Amino acid sequence: MNVKTIVCQLWRSSLHQSQPCLRPIRNLCASRRTYSAHEPNNGRNHRTGKRSSSAPVASSKHDWIGPPDRLSNLRPIIYHIPENESTLERRLRHLRQETEDWNHQFWSNQNITFSKEKDEFIHTCLKSKGLSRRDENGRKRTLSTEDMAIFYKDFLDKNCTKHSNYNKEWYKRNFTITLLMGRVVLIRTWQRLKRRLSGTSLT
Numbered sequence: 001m002n003v004k005t006i007v008c009q010l011w012r013s014s015l016h017q018s019q020p021c022l023r024p025i026r027n028l029c030a031s032r033r034t035y036s037a038h039e040p041n042n043g044r045n046h047r048t049g050k051r052s053s054s055a056p057v058a059s060s061k062h063d064w065i066g067p068p069d070r071l072s073n074l075r076p077i078i079y080h081i082p083e084n085e086s087t088l089e090r091r092l093r094h095l096r097q098e099t100e101d102w103n104h105q106f107w108s109n110q111n112i113t114f115s116k117e118k119d120e121f122i123h124t125c126l127k128s129k130g131l132s133r134r135d136e137n138g139r140k141r142t143l144s145t146e147d148m149a150i151f152y153k154d155f156l157d158k159n160c161t162k163h164s165n166y167n168k169e170w171y172k173r174n175f176t177i178t179l180l181m182g183r184v185v186l187i188r189t190w191q192r193l194k195r196r197l198s199g200t201s202l203t
Contacts, residue, residue, distance in 0.1 A: 072107040074100075088187065092180040099173045106166055114155060121151045 064078040077100065079093050125143055126133060135141055156163075 069104065069108070071111055072104045073111065074104050074107060076100075086184075086187070088180065089184055092177065092184060095173070095177055095180065099177065102173075103170070110159070110162075117155060118151060 060080060061082075063080050066076045066078075068075050077096075079096065081093070082089065085093075122141075122143055123133065125147055126141055131141055133141060
């Protein structure tokens with residue numbers, strides 16, 4: 001169990017189940033990390049978690065989503081770049097990618113910190129009880145649910161402000177993304193309507 005799982009359980013939200021391979025998706029408001037298949041990553045691939053090198057075929061018309069990253073537990077997304085991408089569409093795609101990077105980095109750091117502090121807590125508790133990390137059969141010793149609940153509560157209390165700030169930034173980013181997506185849809189709809197009206201007038 002990692003810190004994001006615990007936080008999400010407390011907030012009654014859930015993580016997506018992992019899948020063994022990449023699969024195409026359609027509209028996705030919330031941004032998750034990856035680089036577009038048709039554009040360079042500008043040297044940003046110095047990541048702590050190894051990303052899948054899979055990519056959609058050139059004829060694909062949809063975004064692709066892959067299995068969760070081993071550190072952040074977030075699914076990488078390969079964004080489709082449409083032909084004749086407008087300035088507004090490019091702005092939207094770049095914001096989603098930027099939010100993806102920010103989100104991935106936050107949860108990677110949080111989960112690493114969580115795992116480190118959890119190991120230290122278990123080691124300290126076992127040591128106070130005169131026990132080693134492994135039993136006589138070489139298996140790792142574990143603490144009771146009651147003991148671990150102390151650690152989980154303490155960790156969440158210490159990171160309450162950080163999680164609150166993350167939530168505010170997350171909602172702010174996604175609100176902007178949603179507005180941009182709405183503008184893109186309206187413009188595309190208007191353009192289709194104009195083409196249809198233009199074709200009708202010619203006939």
